[in-house]
Amino acid sequence: MATLKVPAHVPAPSEDAEQLRKAFEGWGTNEQLIIDVLAHRNAAQRNLIRISYGEAYGEDLLKSLDKELSSDFERAVLLFTLDPAERDAYLANEATKRFTSSNWVLMEIACTRSSYELFNVRKAYHARYKKSLEEDVAHHTTGDYRKLLVPLVSAFRYEGEEVNMTLAKSEAKILRDKISNKHYNDEEVIRILTTRSKAQLNATLNHYNTAFGNAINKDLKADPNDEFLKLLRAAIKCLTVPEKYFEKLLRQAIVKLGTDESALTRVVTTRAEVDMVRIKEEYQRRNSVTLEKAIAGDTSGDYERMLLALIGCGDV
Amino acid sequence: MAPFLLIALLLVYLFTLNSFKAKKMGHPAEVEVLSKALSGIGVDEKSLVSILTKSHHEHKRSIRRGCSQFFFEDERQFERWNDDAIKTLKGEFKRFKDAVVLSLMHPWERDARLLKKALKKGPQQYGVIVEIACTRSSEQLLGARKAYHSLFERSIEEDLAAHIKGSERKLLVALVSAYRYEGPKVKEDTAKSEAKALLNAIKNADKRRLIEDEEVIRILTTRSKPHLKEVYEQYKKISGKSITEDFEAELFLKETIECLCTPHTYFTKVFDTALRVDANEDAKKALTRLITTQEAGNFKGVSAKFAHKIEERVKGAYKDVLLGVLARGEMNGQV
Numbered sequence: 001m002a003t004l005k006v007p008a009h010v011p012a013p014s015e016d017a018e019q020l021r022k023a024f025e026g027w028g029t030n031e032q033l034i035i036d037v038l039a040h041r042n043a044a045q046r047n048l049i050r051i052s053y054g055e056a057y058g059e060d061l062l063k064s065l066d067k068e069l070s071s072d073f074e075r076a077v078l079l080f081t082l083d084p085a086e087r088d089a090y091l092a093n094e095a096t097k098r099f100t101s102s103n104w105v106l107m108e109i110a111c112t113r114s115s116y117e118l119f120n121v122r123k124a125y126h127a128r129y130k131k132s133l134e135e136d137v138a139h140h141t142t143g144d145y146r147k148l149l150v151p152l153v154s155a156f157r158y159e160g161e162e163v164n165m166t167l168a169k170s171e172a173k174i175l176r177d178k179i180s181n182k183h184y185n186d187e188e189v190i191r192i193l194t195t196r197s198k199a200q201l202n203a204t205l206n207h208y209n210t211a212f213g214n215a216i217n218k219d220l221k222a223d224p225n226d227e228f229l230k231l232l233r234a235a236i237k238c239l240t241v242p243e244k245y246f247e248k249l250l251r252q253a254i255v256k257l258g259t260d261e262s263a264l265t266r267v268v269t270t271r272a273e274v275d276m277v278r279i280k281e282e283y284q285r286r287n288s289v290t291l292e293k294a295i296a297g298d299t300s301g302d303y304e305r306m307l308l309a310l311i312g313c314g315d316v
Numbered sequence: 317m318a319p320f321l322l323i324a325l326l327l328v329y330l331f332t333l334n335s336f337k338a339k340k341m342g343h344p345a346e347v348e349v350l351s352k353a354l355s356g357i358g359v360d361e362k363s364l365v366s367i368l369t370k371s372h373h374e375h376k377r378s379i380r381r382g383c384s385q386f387f388f389e390d391e392r393q394f395e396r397w398n399d400d401a402i403k404t405l406k407g408e409f410k411r412f413k414d415a416v417v418l419s420l421m422h423p424w425e426r427d428a429r430l431l432k433k434a435l436k437k438g439p440q441q442y443g444v445i446v447e448i449a450c451t452r453s454s455e456q457l458l459g460a461r462k463a464y465h466s467l468f469e470r471s472i473e474e475d476l477a478a479h480i481k482g483s484e485r486k487l488l489v490a491l492v493s494a495y496r497y498e499g500p501k502v503k504e505d506t507a508k509s510e511a512k513a514l515l516n517a518i519k520n521a522d523k524r525r526l527i528e529d530e531e532v533i534r535i536l537t538t539r540s541k542p543h544l545k546e547v548y549e550q551y552k553k554i555s556g557k558s559i560t561e562d563f564e565a566e567l568f569l570k571e572t573i574e575c576l577c578t579p580h581t582y583f584t585k586v587f588d589t590a591l592r593v594d595a596n597e598d599a600k601k602a603l604t605r606l607i608t609t610q611e612a613g614n615f616k617g618v619s620a621k622f623a624h625k626i627e628e629r630v631k632g633a634y635k636d637v638l639l640g641v642l643a644r645g646e647m648n649g650q651v
Contacts, residue, residue: 022335119458122495132497135538146530150538151473154460154493158471188484195489 001277003312006040013048015042017056020064029068031302039309046081052133073302074262078268080310085120088113089128091266092121092153096140103145105266106137107231107281110152111238112245122153131252144228152235156228158197168203169211171196174210175204179219184229193235193286202240218305243275247282250291254298264295264307272310280311346371347382354386357600358411358634359588378430380502407597411604418608419637424608427460428467431492435479441573441598442484444605445476447582449491450575454498461492483527484568490537491572497540504550507543510535511550518555518562526566536572548577578615587618591625607641611627617646 003150016037041049053061065077079087090111095102110118125133138150171192178186192204203209209215217233225303238292246267253260253267271279283291295307308314350367353360371379380387380395386594390396434444446493449457450515464472510531517529526532535547551559560578563570574582583606590594590603606615619626619642630638 065586119495126495126497128498130497130501131501132495132538132540134494135497135540138534142530150534151489152491154490154495155473155491156458156471158465158469158474159467160465162469191477195471195477197471197474236529306448 001101002273003276003280004040004091004272004310005312005315006045009039010045013052014046015052015058016045016049017061020053020061021057021259024068031069031073032305034065034069034077035306035309038077039306045083047083050081070241071303072265072299073263073306076269076303076310079265080272080306081145081309083124084270084273085117085124086128087208087270088121089124089133090119091270092125092133093129093136096136103141103149103231104234106149107152107235108238111235112151112157112242115155117152117155119156130147145231146230147185148194148231150233151190155194157195158200160197161199162197163203165198165203165207168200168207170210171204172208175208175216176219179216182222184220184226184232189232193232193239198239205236205240243278243282246271246275246279247286250279250283250294251287254294261299261303261313264299268307268310278310339473343388344382346375347379348380351385352617353631354408356629356631357408357595357603358631359405359408360631361633374501406609411600412632412637414601415604415634415637416618418604422463423456423609424459424463425467426455428463428472430473430605430609431460431464432468432475435475437483439484442480442568444602445488446491446571447575448493448609449488450572451579451582454495457492458495462623482485483525486533487527487537487568487572490533494537496538499540500542502540502543502546508550508554508622510539511547514547514551514559515555515562521565524564526569532569536569536576541576544576545572548573580616583614584618584621585616587622591622591629595628603638607638618642619646 019033019037023033037049038046050061053059053064057064062078062081065074065081069247070076079090082090091105092109109121113121122133123135125131129136133149134154138146141149175186175192178184178189183189193201196204199259205216214218217236220229220233220236223229234245237248249263250268253263268276269280280291283294287294291311292308292313295311296304299307340470346367348365353363353367367379377395386398386401387395388398420460421429430471431445434441434448452460460470464470468475472492473489475494477485480488512530514535517524517526517532520529536544539547548559551557555562559573560570560581563573571582586599586602586606589599591598619639626635626638
């Protein structure tokens, strides 16, 4: 469930656009006003505001924001303002440009979005970058990472709840065999993880646990330094229990020396309208402190206020 | 009185003689018409109606005796239908019905069903998977994937991945999963370097099979069609040969490239194979598939090229559909 708080009575997009323009004018910027508007509108409303702003002032709202804001606050506002599909396309493209850790962002987007959401990302990617997501991912990855990530971003998984238990049993056994022999990048492992529906995968992994005594991720911890294994474990988590994946990401982002603002911003802005309620619950359960407190303790200023607004703190 | 009687008798004699002759002479001609109506692609319904409504018992017996391709002498002295001939006929009569059903079907459902059928039939039909994945637009392919969910409660990629065991699995799964960019923008530098990469793969083909080469798969399964056409051109410049020539040994790769870069060549080939005298059932089925699934504009020039063969080999209502679709193609030109 979403934590985004939208007022009962939402002003017309043109009014919101006017408010934002006012926030940019004069000396300095009225960041609180920006938060009051943008952090309290849903995706459809934000899209209308963008259109209205563009028509009224002849400039893309995002461009104005880029000019006026800076640093982590800017990134949080920009990312959140974007339409979800566009946002994911932006993040994915960014991920193909840098190195190593960016594989995580690709995996995260591919595994935690629904089949239709993922396809909307691919459409948005065409429109924005004049290329296909899979061609960029394929071009910028090699070896096992390419083998895993290209099928992940290309998947259009069946979304029904139907489960074939016989298949679950046989595929659990296949996974067990490959993992026991340390064939982590085996085609069959990749096949099962990148093509089966989430419901089917869940059934398979549950059976794995029942039949073999360990959850699959435990068996995949054999080599703690293997980056590929880490990615594989994370993918499995994303596909089956995303809120736990996001909780861990948040925990690591906040607890690290300093804060990994990149991950923190990404999780909050991409999940505020999806499942942030569950993530907050998971966070409190695991860390015995609310996410609000943790964020407040580790960030400051407008950036902090933006994040807190998005996770549902304070008034509408 | 007598001369009139004589003339009357003469007339009666001539009449019976004629009708007797007619029975005898008509039969070889009708046997020929029947044979023609029932051999080829589709059946000549009009001729068959004509024969059936005019023939009577004796007539039909002589036809049976004259048509050794359809009937044989049973040991208990009766002319018996050849079971294989009936089977063949079933297929030929079915051809028009299949054309009707496929033609009216929503393109998404059509492609989903064709993909499922091809997968079920096995490796000799995997070319159909290549054809569909490579000749549809990105939106059409997405539509087929959606319909597949509805029809079979699985994703196309999971079924392909689970059932294809050979080295072509990676290629085929990647082909149906693609959502290629469709804009005209092409980077010449990238096309050049990828042409070089393909040439490299060819050179090392004895050490590493082309269909298992990562770069070959990446380029063919992710790049846009305009980009691949540029790669095709660049390849010709640097190697002097066409990619399809060099990839001759790997059938699925060759067809992939053909369908993506030179679809017209591919379609012409399918028509040619289907219209050969020794064409097998799969080849003939391809005809129905093409004329009901492809945009008519993709067949420009085909009717002229194959006019004679179509006239010879294709019959009846099925022929009318074929010619009609091809004619529409000539009229519309490019889609």
